[in-house]
Amino acid sequence: xxxxxxxTRVCKGCGYCISFCPQKVLQFGEQRNSCGYGNRCPEMIxxxxxxxxxxxxxxxxxxxxTVYK
Numbered sequence: 001x002x003x004x005x006x007x008t009r010v011c012k013g014c015g016y017c018i019s020f021c022p023q024k025v026l027q028f029g030e031q032r033n034s035c036g037y038g039n040r041c042p043e044m045i046x047x048x049x050x051x052x053x054x055x056x057x058x059x060x061x062x063x064x065x066t067v068y069k
Contacts, residue, residue, distance in 0.1 A: 002052025003068040004044050008032075011064040013039025017056035025050045 004026070006017075011033055018026045025048035028040045044050065052069040 002050035004050060004056060005066045005068070006041055006043070007064045007066075008041045009034050010062045011041045011060075012062060013041055014061065015039070015042070016059045016061065017065060018042050020055050020059045022053060022055060023049055023051055026056060 008031055013028070013033060015028070018028065025045050026042045027045050029043035031041050031043070033039070033041060050067075052067050054067045057063075057065040057067050
């Protein structure tokens with residue numbers, strides 16, 4: 001099982017990680033970027049089955065995602 005950590009200081013909430021996740025373990029959360037960007041930052045779905053494939057980190061244009069196995 002994997003763990004996804006999103007750095008909300010740099011995440012702009014583009015949603016690429018949500019769109020490209022093969023396991024669909026991410027969704028938009030309530031937290032916003034600390035710089036005030038309009039979009040909400042993604043978060044893992046409760047009880048998600050993340051396989052730590054790192055697709056979310058690879059497609060993130062801001063390098064805001066770290067994946068732990």
